[in-house]
Amino acid sequence: MMYNIHENLADINANSVVQKRGTVFWTYSCRRHLNSTQTATALRPFYFAVHPDLFGKFPKERAVNDKSLKHLHEYVSSIQANQRISLQPVELNFYLRSPVSRNFKRIRINLKSKDIRQTVVSVLQACGLPLDYVNTLPKQENYSTGERANSVNWYQYEEGELRYGGEWRPKPPPLRTLIRWLKENEERLRTYCEASRQTQEEIDALCERLVSRVGVESVRWENIWGNSHYIACLRTFNNLCDAQLARMRNTVGGRHLVFGNHTGINLHGEVVLGSEDVATDWMMLLRSIQAYDPMIERLPKMEQELSGLLNDIKIMRRHHRKFLMAQTYEVLLNRMLNSLRRSQQTVSQVLGAQDLSNLVLVVECESGPLAVSNGGEFLIPVSVPANMMLKFIAENKEQAATFLIDAKYHTFYMNQTLDQCRQSLNVSQISRDEAVTPKQMTECCQRLLDNRREINHLFQGTKLKVSTYYTLMKDGELTIPWNWLGG
Known part of the structure; x- marks a missing residue:
C-alpha cells in the first residue's frame, strides 16, 4: 500500500517532494499560462x-x-x-x-x-x-516553495520506521526520481558522451561519403547494437563501394540504405543490410536488387484493390514495421485479397454501402488476435476467415474512428512539445520508444520543460530517448521512463 502511494506522487501537481524526518516538504512549480x-x-x-x-x-x-x-x-x-x-x-x-x-x-x-x-x-x-x-485550471499562479506538513501529512519517519495510518511499517526504499538517477549516473554519462563524440564524427563522415560518392538517398541505423557495430558496417560497405564504385552507383544510387537485423528489401523499398551478415550475403542481395523493383511497384496496386474490396478502407504500412520484407508483405496481401474476392457477397451483407475511407487497416502478420491498435488501426491477421474479419470491422468501426482522431490530435501536440524541447533542453536529439504513445510523450516532454532549470545541466549534449525504463548506453544514449518521478 505504501509503495502505491509513492508511485502516485507523480500524478500530483507538484514538481518535487522533499522528505525530511518527521514531516513532509512539498515543492510547487506553477505556471501562468496553459501548457x-x-x-x-x-x-x-x-x-x-x-x-x-x-x-x-x-x-x-x-x-x-x-x-x-x-x-x-x-x-x-x-x-x-x-x-x-x-x-x-x-x-x-x-x-x-x-x-x-x-x-x-x-x-x-x-x-x-x-x-x-x-x-x-x-x-x-x-x-x-x-x-x-x-x-478547473487556476487563472494565475505564482511560484512558491514551502512546507505543507499540516495540510498534507500522509506519513512521517521516526527512528528509521514509517508511521502510516496509525500503523508502524518498515521504511520504504528511496524513490527512484529522475534527478536522483541522473546524478547517480552523471559521471558515466559524461564519459560515454565524450567517448562517443569521436565515433559519431566518423559515422557522419562515412554516411556523407556514401551519399556524395555512391549516390544513396540516405543511410540509417536501425539495430539494437551500438555505434561500434554501426561503424564496422559502414567501413565494410565503403570498402565494397571503393572496390567497384561504378557498379555500386548503378545498384544503390537513389535508394535508401538501412543497416538492420536482416538482409533484404523491406516493404517500403529500402535496401536493408543485416549487421550480422557477411559482405558476401550483402553482395548476393545487391546483384539481384533490380528484380525487386516490379514487386515494389505492385504493392500499391494490391493495396488499392484490397481497399476497394473493403469499401475504400485505407491500407497503411506502419513505419515501425519497416523490417517486414517486401516479398513477405506481398504474400500477406495476396492471401487477404484471395479471401475477400471469394466473399464479396458477405461484404455486401455485413458492410453494405458504408463508406470506410476514414478507417485504416494494417496487413503485417499471418496469425494472431483481431485487434484495434491505440492509434485506431485494424490489425487483422491474414489467416482469419473473411466473415470473422468483416464482422470485427463492422462491430469496431466507431471505436477505431475515435482512436484514429484521438491519435492524430495527440500526435500534433506531441510534435509541438517536441519542438519546444529541442529548443529549450540541452539534448542533442530526442526520440521515443514504440511502447510510448503520443499522449504519454507529450506529458513527459511537458514535465521536462517545466523542470528544465533543474535538469538542463544534467542533459547537456545527450541523446535522450523516452521509454518505460531507465538505462544508459555506451554510445551516450540516455533512456528515461515517460512517467518519471520528480524531486
Whole structure:
C-alpha cells in the first residue's frame, strides 16, 4: 500500500517532494499560462466535433474544416512558442455536424487574443462546448516553495520506521526520481558522451561519403547494437563501394540504405543490410536488387484493390514495421485479397454501402488476435476467415474512428512539445520508444520543460530517448521512463 502511494506522487501537481524526518516538504512549480498538455485536453471536445475525417462524404465541409484547423494549429503554436508579437487576428470558419440530423451548422471564430487560455475559451464558446475543464485550471499562479506538513501529512519517519495510518511499517526504499538517477549516473554519462563524440564524427563522415560518392538517398541505423557495430558496417560497405564504385552507383544510387537485423528489401523499398551478415550475403542481395523493383511497384496496386474490396478502407504500412520484407508483405496481401474476392457477397451483407475511407487497416502478420491498435488501426491477421474479419470491422468501426482522431490530435501536440524541447533542453536529439504513445510523450516532454532549470545541466549534449525504463548506453544514449518521478 505504501509503495502505491509513492508511485502516485507523480500524478500530483507538484514538481518535487522533499522528505525530511518527521514531516513532509512539498515543492510547487506553477505556471501562468496553459501548457501543451492542458491545451490539448481543453480542445479535445472541439477536435472531435470538427475533425475532417468525420466529413468523408462531404468534401466541401471537409475542406473548410481542414484548412481552418491548420490555421488554428498555427495560431496556438505561435502563442505557445512566445511569438505573440507577430500574431495577427484570424477569422476561422468551421462546420459542426448536428448529432440528431445530417444538417451542418456553420460557425465563425474570431481569434485575436494573444493569451492561450482566452483563445481556448473563445473556440469552445463559439461551438457551444462546455468550459468545465478550463475552469478547473487556476487563472494565475505564482511560484512558491514551502512546507505543507499540516495540510498534507500522509506519513512521517521516526527512528528509521514509517508511521502510516496509525500503523508502524518498515521504511520504504528511496524513490527512484529522475534527478536522483541522473546524478547517480552523471559521471558515466559524461564519459560515454565524450567517448562517443569521436565515433559519431566518423559515422557522419562515412554516411556523407556514401551519399556524395555512391549516390544513396540516405543511410540509417536501425539495430539494437551500438555505434561500434554501426561503424564496422559502414567501413565494410565503403570498402565494397571503393572496390567497384561504378557498379555500386548503378545498384544503390537513389535508394535508401538501412543497416538492420536482416538482409533484404523491406516493404517500403529500402535496401536493408543485416549487421550480422557477411559482405558476401550483402553482395548476393545487391546483384539481384533490380528484380525487386516490379514487386515494389505492385504493392500499391494490391493495396488499392484490397481497399476497394473493403469499401475504400485505407491500407497503411506502419513505419515501425519497416523490417517486414517486401516479398513477405506481398504474400500477406495476396492471401487477404484471395479471401475477400471469394466473399464479396458477405461484404455486401455485413458492410453494405458504408463508406470506410476514414478507417485504416494494417496487413503485417499471418496469425494472431483481431485487434484495434491505440492509434485506431485494424490489425487483422491474414489467416482469419473473411466473415470473422468483416464482422470485427463492422462491430469496431466507431471505436477505431475515435482512436484514429484521438491519435492524430495527440500526435500534433506531441510534435509541438517536441519542438519546444529541442529548443529549450540541452539534448542533442530526442526520440521515443514504440511502447510510448503520443499522449504519454507529450506529458513527459511537458514535465521536462517545466523542470528544465533543474535538469538542463544534467542533459547537456545527450541523446535522450523516452521509454518505460531507465538505462544508459555506451554510445551516450540516455533512456528515461515517460512517467518519471520528480524531486
